[in-house]
Amino acid sequence: MLKYIIKRVLWMIPLLIGISLISFFIMHLAPGDITSNETAFNPKASEESRQKLREMYNLDKPVIVQYGLWLKRLATLDFGKSFASHQKPVFWQTTDKDGNVTKGLIQEALPITLMINLLGLAITLILAIPLGIIAARKYQGWQDRSITLFNFVGFSIPGFWLSLLLMYWLGVVNNWFPISGLHSLNYESLDTWGKIKDSLSHLFLPVVIPSITGLAGITLFVKNGMLDVLHQDYITTARAKGLNEHKVIYTHALRNALLPLITIIGLSIPGLIGGSVIAETIFAIPGMGKLFYDAVLMRDFPVVMGILTIGSALTLLGNLLADLMYAWADPRVRRGVVKG
Amino acid sequence: MNLSMFKKALSNPLALAGFIIIVLIFVLAMLAPFIAPYDPNEINVKAILLGPSMQHWMGTDGLGRDVLSRMLHGGRISLLVGLVAVGISTLIGILLGAIAGFYRGWVDVLIMRLVDVMLSIPSFFLILAVIAFLTPSIINIMIVIGLTSWMGVTRLVRAEFLSLCEREYVMASRTLGARDYRLIFKHLLPNSLTPIIVSAVLGVAGAVLMESGLSFLGLGVQAPQASWGNILTDGKEYIQFAWWLSLFPGLAILITVLGYNLLGEGLRDALDPRSGHQK
Numbered sequence: 380m381l382k383y384i385i386k387r388v389l390w391m392i393p394l395l396i397g398i399s400l401i402s403f404f405i406m407h408l409a410p411g412d413i414t415s416n417e418t419a420f421n422p423k424a425s426e427e428s429r430q431k432l433r434e435m436y437n438l439d440k441p442v443i444v445q446y447g448l449w450l451k452r453l454a455t456l457d458f459g460k461s462f463a464s465h466q467k468p469v470f471w472q473t474t475d476k477d478g479n480v481t482k483g484l485i486q487e488a489l490p491i492t493l494m495i496n497l498l499g500l501a502i503t504l505i506l507a508i509p510l511g512i513i514a515a516r517k518y519q520g521w522q523d524r525s526i527t528l529f530n531f532v533g534f535s536i537p538g539f540w541l542s543l544l545l546m547y548w549l550g551v552v553n554n555w556f557p558i559s560g561l562h563s564l565n566y567e568s569l570d571t572w573g574k575i576k577d578s579l580s581h582l583f584l585p586v587v588i589p590s591i592t593g594l595a596g597i598t599l600f601v602k603n604g605m606l607d608v609l610h611q612d613y614i615t616t617a618r619a620k621g622l623n624e625h626k627v628i629y630t631h632a633l634r635n636a637l638l639p640l641i642t643i644i645g646l647s648i649p650g651l652i653g654g655s656v657i658a659e660t661i662f663a664i665p666g667m668g669k670l671f672y673d674a675v676l677m678r679d680f681p682v683v684m685g686i687l688t689i690g691s692a693l694t695l696l697g698n699l700l701a702d703l704m705y706a707w708a709d710p711r712v713r714r715g716v717v718k719g
Numbered sequence: 720m721n722l723s724m725f726k727k728a729l730s731n732p733l734a735l736a737g738f739i740i741i742v743l744i745f746v747l748a749m750l751a752p753f754i755a756p757y758d759p760n761e762i763n764v765k766a767i768l769l770g771p772s773m774q775h776w777m778g779t780d781g782l783g784r785d786v787l788s789r790m791l792h793g794g795r796i797s798l799l800v801g802l803v804a805v806g807i808s809t810l811i812g813i814l815l816g817a818i819a820g821f822y823r824g825w826v827d828v829l830i831m832r833l834v835d836v837m838l839s840i841p842s843f844f845l846i847l848a849v850i851a852f853l854t855p856s857i858i859n860i861m862i863v864i865g866l867t868s869w870m871g872v873t874r875l876v877r878a879e880f881l882s883l884c885e886r887e888y889v890m891a892s893r894t895l896g897a898r899d900y901r902l903i904f905k906h907l908l909p910n911s912l913t914p915i916i917v918s919a920v921l922g923v924a925g926a927v928l929m930e931s932g933l934s935f936l937g938l939g940v941q942a943p944q945a946s947w948g949n950i951l952t953d954g955k956e957y958i959q960f961a962w963w964l965s966l967f968p969g970l971a972i973l974i975t976v977l978g979y980n981l982l983g984e985g986l987r988d989a990l991d992p993r994s995g996h997q998k
Contacts, residue, residue, distance in 0.1 A: 401845075531980055534976075535928075547965065652844070
């Protein structure tokens with residue numbers, strides 16, 4: 380197992396270098412000097428911050444040297460400072476000489492996005508696994524056909540449109556749920572129970588909508604996994620020796636059918652992080668997606684580059700975790716019998 | 720893929736439904752200049768935010784423009800962006816996948832690592848970042864979506880090539896002294912077309928969704944030019960007063976994407992004997 384982990388971690392190094400290369404060269408796509416391009420759009424950037432940007436990216440040096448120096452700073456997790464939002468550090472908090480702590484932008488935004496996506500993923504799984512099992516057991520029956528139809532619509536519906544409709548119906552017409560932000564204005568004056576209720580009602584729409592749109596893929600996946608497993612010999616054996624159907628499905632088949640789900644969840648991480656842009660913009664949630672979108676509009680390069688790099692690194696980390704979990708769950712992989 | 724395969728594919732009810740939807744939407748979009756009741760960009764201050772009526776079937780927007788006319792013209796943009804973007808990504812995918820699968824060795828390693836790198840950058844972030852540095856325009860959007868979505872096709876073509884290269888007819892042709900380009904274009908590529916077509920059709924669905932998302936965020940097709948995505952941006956603005964601004968463009972996107980998804984999955988079922996569970 381240790382050998383597998385080491386191999387798997389070492390394998391990430393060339394990928395990280397590739398990601399840093401792409402992130403770096405995107406910055407050089409801009410026609411001309413990025414400092415002039417950026418300031419043309421961003422009135423908040425002063426001559427001073429432009430100078431800082433030039434220093435930060437060493438724009439007076441050759442491109443390859445710039446990249447080397449940028450990489451060196453990345454290695455110490457120094458992503459620089461945002462120039463659109465009062466020189467806040469992009470990634471993690473800094474302490475100045477008076478002992479004042481300034482929180483990093485990503486440090487503040489990341490937990491919010493992670494929480495929303497993890498809650499959404501939990502809801503998706505809770506709904507998708509039973510639906511997938513039903514579709515597989517009643518294959519080609521009316522249950523399966525309705526679930527398939529639902530899947531097609533789920534694949535095709537634009538998430539932001541569903542958000543708008545539900546926002547209108549649940550938030551505006553019926554006024555059941557607040558439609559923007561994470562807390563009400565009077566949040567600080569509420570008691571503990573009130574705070575929980577307030578947070579939950581704000582989270583409802585942003586969490587439920589992505590989990591509805593993500594449902595289709597996972598349901599289909601569980602269904603196909605179940606169908607594959609149900610035709611294998613060991614299931615026939617289990618039935619032949621007289622086990623009841625419930626036990627065959629839930630203790631024998633399900634465990635093997637759900638195994639590949641680990642990989643799929645790992646692979647869906649970039650989509651979840653990227654998808655947060657639209658959802659967070661609609662519901663005014665101060666997470667990674669909104670931070671990124673605002674940075675793009677302001678041409679706030681340090682933040683754009685920082686989120687691009689951190690978002691990709693998180694994806695790699697997610698895939699690594701998924702692979703390790705898979706190896707942990709499937710002894711064949713960690714003993715190198717089959718490739719995971 | 721020849722005519723008889725196409726017929727076989729359309730005997731699948733899902734594929735047929737998808738095909739009809741797409742043809743209908745194409746016809747409507749092509750005829751937009753002739754059937755649109757109003758100029759899509761004509762501002763009419765006397766008709767601001769009117770609900771659906773006989774004069775304006777889908778109502779009017781915040782500038783008094785006719786939503787039906789804007790929808791028809793916007794459809795042209797959505798369809799164009801989807802097709803061109805997927806054209807770009809499919810071409811890149813075929814090229815890189817063919818090189819990787821045919822020549823193997825270090826080129827293969829290099830290309831597949833590039834695929835891995837591209838797949839680990841959240842694609843929506845990548846697209847937004849690129850657009851932040853360029854100016855949003857229809858051409859740029861098509862190129863950017865194309866350049867960020869070729870990885871699936873590459874993997875697909877490479878896998879097909881790897882398995883086809885082991886076939887006897889390819890080996891025979893090689894033994895007879897066929898050149899690389901003949902092997903690739905006469906023997907390997909034609910036999911890999913089915914999965915490429917399926918993935919391209921499904922890819923258009925993804926590209927239409929992507930374009931509408933970008934336009935919705937204001938980073939896609941720019942006003943005053945209509946696209947389904949940017950009509951929805953107005954819809955969000957006026958959501959308290961004008962439901963029709965949100966309902967119709969979203970439905971149009973849903974139906975179009977559904978059409979492509981149905982056609983793609985139907986084609987896959989009909990043309991690929993390995994898929995599905997006919998056990």
